[in-house]
Amino acid sequence: MKLHACLLGEWVCLNDDPDCVIGHNGQSPDTWYEENAELWAPHQRKEHSYYELDYVNLVYKGISYRINPIFLQVSEF
Numbered sequence: 001m002k003l004h005a006c007l008l009g010e011w012v013c014l015n016d017d018p019d020c021v022i023g024h025n026g027q028s029p030d031t032w033y034e035e036n037a038e039l040w041a042p043h044q045r046k047e048h049s050y051y052e053l054d055y056v057n058l059v060y061k062g063i064s065y066r067i068n069p070i071f072l073q074v075s076e077f
Contacts, residue, residue, distance in 0.1 A: 003029040006071040007060060014060060022058040039069050 003014045003022075014020045014029040022032045023039070032038070039056040046052055055066050 001030060001033060002075045002077065003033055004073045004075065005058065005060070005065075005067060007065055007067070011073075012060065014058065017061050019062070020058065020060050023056060026059075033074065 001015075004011055005014055014022065020029055021027060022029055023037075025032075025038075027035065039054055041054040042052045054069055056069055056072070058065050058067065
């Protein structure tokens with residue numbers, strides 16, 4: 001399984017960085033995906049609020065990102 005993310009307009013394979021961590025628990029991309037792919041999503045949203053959009057935190061090549069899950073893709077090869 002390969003987990004790809006669009007980071008600042010460039011698609012990268014998160015699995016290529018051995019130090020990459022994703023999610024609240026700081027898991028490897030493989031573990032994060034296999035263990036429910038947890039992300040932050042509010043139960044109730046304020047109307048017209050940027051701050052309550054769904055997101056996932058990740059660290060790729062030493063840089064922290066907060067991205068919307070629509071910028072993640074999974075491939076089997």
